[in-house]
Each structure stands twice: as C-alpha cells, then as structure tokens.
Amino acid sequence: MKQTTIKKDILFEGVGLHTGSNIKVKISPAFPDTGIRFMRVDVKNSESVAVSPYSVITTQLATGIKCGDFPISTIEHLMSALYGLGVDNALIEVDGPEIPILDGSSKPIVEMILDAGIKELGKNKKFLKVNRRIRVDLQDKWIEIIPSRFFKITFGIDFNHPLLSVQKKFVNVTAESYVNDIARARTFGFKNEVESLWKMGLAKGGSLENAVVIGEEGVLNPEGLRFEDEFVRHKILDLVGDISLIGYPILGHIRAYRSGHQLNNQFARALIESTDCYSLVEMGEEHSDTEKELVLEPQGVVWS
Ligand SMILES: [Zn+2]
Known part of the structure; x- marks a missing residue:
C-alpha cells in the first residue's frame, strides 16, 4: 500500500471559532514522507512545520499547535478529515491563527478532498x-x-x-x-x-x-x-x-x-x-481490501 496526497490544491475560507474573523486555507499536494505540514502565510519569517503530538500547545476548546513562533488553533477537524480519507502528505497554508470552523464537522473538508481527488505516490505507507x-x-x-x-x-x-x-x-x-x-x-x-x-x-x-x-x-x-x-x-x-x-x-x-x-x-x-x-x-496487497477509491458523485459519496 502506497502513500497518498491530494491531486490538486484545495482552497477554502471561513470564520474562525476563536477570533470570529475570516481565515483562508490552502491545502497543496506534497511529496512522500512530507507528512502533514502547516504554515502561517500572514506573518514574516514563517516556515512550514510538520505536525506531531509535541507541536500541540493548547487543548482548550480545540487542539492548537505551534507553527514556528506562531499558533494555529482548531486543526483537529481538518487533521481528522485527512486521516479519515487516508491522505498521508499535504502542505496546509493558513493566513490566520486558526482553521475555519466551517459547519463544525469535517464534512465540508471531506467533500473538498474527495472533489480534488487522492493519488498514490511512489513510496510505501x-x-x-x-x-x-x-x-x-x-x-x-x-x-x-x-x-x-x-x-x-x-x-x-x-x-x-x-x-x-x-x-x-x-x-x-x-x-x-x-x-x-x-x-x-x-x-x-x-x-x-x-x-x-x-x-x-x-x-x-x-x-x-x-x-x-x-x-x-x-x-x-x-x-x-x-x-x-x-x-x-x-x-x-x-x-x-x-x-x-x-x-x-x-x-x-x-x-x-x-x-x-x-x-x-x-x-x-x-x-x-x-x-x-x-x-x-x-x-502487503493482501490487506488492500480495506482501501477503495473514493469518488464523489453529485448525489453523494459512492464507492468504486
Ligand atoms: Zn471537534
């Protein structure tokens, strides 16, 4: 079973739960072994940081990480959507201190990921x-x-x-x-x-x-x-x-x-x-029956 990333960029925006202000997010495809990396694009000298349990700096109301010298809060629904769909590698750029809350679930992000498509990369998962x-x-x-x-x-x-x-x-x-x-x-x-x-x-x-x-x-x-x-x-x-x-x-x-x-x-x-x-x-391939290709049809999610 191979590592995956998304097929093309995903752009979305919405209100942040904590700040109440509008925040934009871009998710881009990434190379194998990149993992999920976050980057603040609204601050000077920012760099992309790979998430780990040790990057978490707050668990009050939501899970927030330290990204260089800057916080990004409410990452858990986006992280959940990526994991749930089996996306191993992606770069997430954010122009504010939190991920938009959207409808409070991960459904909108899941739909955007399925719409963009998921592709396999040349390295094993x-x-x-x-x-x-x-x-x-x-x-x-x-x-x-x-x-x-x-x-x-x-x-x-x-x-x-x-x-x-x-x-x-x-x-x-x-x-x-x-x-x-x-x-x-x-x-x-x-x-x-x-x-x-x-x-x-x-x-x-x-x-x-x-x-x-x-x-x-x-x-x-x-x-x-x-x-x-x-x-x-x-x-x-x-x-x-x-x-x-x-x-x-x-x-x-x-x-x-x-x-x-x-x-x-x-x-x-x-x-x-x-x-x-x-x-x-x-x-090995013998376990690949748990993975299928997801296709989003207008009437909802179907499986092929
Ligand atoms: Zn939650």
Whole structure:
C-alpha cells in the first residue's frame, strides 16, 4: 500500500471559532514522507512545520499547535478529515491563527478532498501496528489501545445532563465508515457554557451555524441533530484528528471513556513513546481490501 496526497490544491475560507474573523486555507499536494505540514502565510519569517503530538500547545476548546513562533488553533477537524480519507502528505497554508470552523464537522473538508481527488505516490505507507496495550488515565477519564488488524475506535461519553448522558459507539474506521458515520457529526456545547465563553470574549465565531448547542429543553438548533448519537460520533471525529498527529495510520483498537483533546494528546505522546509496544510495518496487497477509491458523485459519496 502506497502513500497518498491530494491531486490538486484545495482552497477554502471561513470564520474562525476563536477570533470570529475570516481565515483562508490552502491545502497543496506534497511529496512522500512530507507528512502533514502547516504554515502561517500572514506573518514574516514563517516556515512550514510538520505536525506531531509535541507541536500541540493548547487543548482548550480545540487542539492548537505551534507553527514556528506562531499558533494555529482548531486543526483537529481538518487533521481528522485527512486521516479519515487516508491522505498521508499535504502542505496546509493558513493566513490566520486558526482553521475555519466551517459547519463544525469535517464534512465540508471531506467533500473538498474527495472533489480534488487522492493519488498514490511512489513510496510505501508505514503503519503503526500496536502489539501491546497502552493506557493513559486522567482522573475518571481514560483511553487505551489494544492490538487489532484494523483501526477501530470504541468511545463512551457520560455527561450529567438529561438530554446527553451515556452514549457509546464502536467504529471500524475505514474511509467509507469515516465518510458515512463520522464526518458529518458536529461539535457541540451546552448553552450555559457557550454563554460564559462569549462573556469571556472566547468562541466569538461560535454559532448555531457551526455547533450543536444543548439547552435545558433540548437542542437549540432548528434543524435538530444529524444523528441521534451525534455527540459521541463527534468525539470520535476529534479523537481521529488528535491521534493522527503521530503521523502514521494506526493498526489497533482505541477504547476511550470521556476523553477530550487534552487526554487525546497525552495518549498520542504516550503511544509514540511506548516503542516496545508497537512496530512500524508496511502492508502487503493482501490487506488492500480495506482501501477503495473514493469518488464523489453529485448525489453523494459512492464507492468504486
Ligand atoms: Zn471537534
């Protein structure tokens, strides 16, 4: 199985969740072994930086990295879309301090990537194959990975809210299941928390256009939910994005309970550092049945 990149440049713009200002993004094809690199193009002396769990400088509300001397926040949905579709190499140029929030999910980015197309490159893809369990606890939250031939996630959430208490979801993460079951799930927040963020001058770009907001009576968004369990699906979307910073597709089953950006990042670091618990492998053609070519048709995603 070969490394991939996108076939042509992708350009998009939109409101940043934190600043509320309009930000432009360009994603360009990249050579094998480039990985995913970010670059701020609105500042002098900027350089492109390869993402890793160690480039993360904030996990408050979103995952933000240090790019040279400058921050880029809210990278997780874009990273999740690239990983979900199996894009290994790309350069992402941003003209501001965060990636636009778009509709709060990774669906718009997934559609743009599928529209641009994904191409194979001349070098083999390396997978991080987990051989032994790795676990990280943070108070009552935990996350672990156990060996599996595929990349699987089981996620459980438990909020103290009548509308959103326990949700649990299992996904065998392939490009197909990512597009159909995960990408459309939007970020969410509770009304009282959103209001206090606004009072503090945070989440200026946040609105019902890009987040599911939960009030005491129910979901405030007039269009309702995209999935009955949209919340746990979005937690999986975030986890895929946060764990993708390790730079390799994973063969293993992640099980997480109430994890968020902070614990996801701690876990990504623990995973990389547990060198005795995994090996880096190349996959033969016999496993290629998990990868198919994605084609976006006007009526939606079809598979060939
Ligand atoms: Zn998110």
